[in-house]
Amino acid sequence: MDLGLFVIAAFILVVVLAITSVRIVPQGFNHIVERLGRYQETLSPGFNVIFPVISSVRAKVDMRETVVDVPEQSVITKDNAAVVADGVLYFQVLDPVKATYEVSDLQRAIQTLAMTTTRTVMGSMDLDELLSQREAINASLLRAVDEATASWGVRVTRIELRDITPPADIVQAMGRQLKAERDRRAQILEADAEKESQIRIAQGKLEAAKLEAEARERLAEAEAKATRLVSEAVAQGSTQALGYFLGQKYMEALKAFAVSPNQKTMVLPVELAGVAGALAGLSELMREAAPPRDPVPPRGGSPVRPAASGPWSAPSAPKSDGI
Known part of the structure; x- marks a missing residue:
């Protein structure tokens, strides 16, 4: 048993x-x-x-990557501004023996180290740098915490600041500053646009003036050429060209006077002698340019020489045989 x-x-x-x-x-x-x-x-x-x-x-x-929350804490910046910041940290154990025997309560030690390092790094910067250089702050925190935890057999893989909250009065001042900066940029853009518009308008006027001057120059050349041709014709003994030239100018002036916006009433006839002179000059030119034609003799009689008449002369009355 x-x-x-x-x-x-x-x-x-x-x-x-x-x-x-x-x-x-x-x-x-x-x-x-x-x-x-x-x-x-x-x-x-x-x-x-x-x-x-x-x-x-x-x-x-635990050999896996572990996350540790960095609690909110108040930080005094270099320019004496009090901000509240919190973050998150990721680490991984590389040597379990060191992580067990080199430090007591590994996660709490890393959390406390991250908090003190955050105060040190952020306290050495101005508020403007703190709000605008978050990536640089994260890099500085990562480098400092990783160096401190290397003897614990731990590698800090990433550390990020989740939120940075400045005081309420500073936030309001920053809002006013931002609005003023945006207004300044808007005014600069409007001024640049106005400047560009004025430049374009001036360039357009300059081009128009150049074209107008060129047109006047060509018109003057044409007038000079016409005047030279008329002078040559007068020098050769032909006064009809001069009459036609003066009559054309008279007609152009009369036309401009008729279509003028200030003209309300125009009474006719107006100095028709000038118009008659122009038409006479044109008639003489056409007669000189046309080849001469022999008059047709009447039946049973000698050829009749036509009487010279101007463009404004009345036709002669026919002769009667019984009178």
Whole structure:
């Protein structure tokens, strides 16, 4: 009877020892094993066996990337402005032995280090720099915290400031400053647009003046050429061209006077002698340009010489045979 109880007790003891010696480590974790209070080994993920009773698991270290919140804290900037800032930090354990034995409460230590480093970095900057250079601040925080945690077997992968809240009066002042800056830019843009418009208008007027001057120059050349031709014709003894030239100018002046917006009433006839002279000159020119034609003799008689008549002379009355 006693032998049976002994066997049962021995069997139970073996089972208990077997169970306590087997360690299943999940993926993403490492277990620190101590033997009689001294570091023995590090168990990697999977099935592991340790010496029972005298060996035990000291710590279960998470090897994955872990996030730590950096609580809100008040920071005094270089120009004595009080701001409230908070952030978030990511780290990963590279050496589980150092993370276990080199620091107590790893996450709390990293959180406290991030808070003090944030106050140091932000306190060395002005408020304007603090609000406009957030990326530079994050880089400085990451570099400082990563160097401090290197002896703990930890690598800080990223640190970000989530919010920076300046005082309410400073926010209002910044709003007024922003509005004034936008108004200034709008005025500058309007002034530039007005300047460009004036330049374009001036350039258009200059081009129009150049074209008008060129047109007047060509018209003057044409007038000079016409005057020269008339002078040559007069020098050769032909006065009809001079009469036609003066009559044309008279007609142009009369036409301009008739279509003038200031002209209300024009009474005719008006100095028709000038018009008659112009038409006479034109008639003489056409007569000189046309070849001469022999008059047709009447039946049974000698040829009759037509009487010379001007463009405004009345036709002669026919002669009667009985009178």
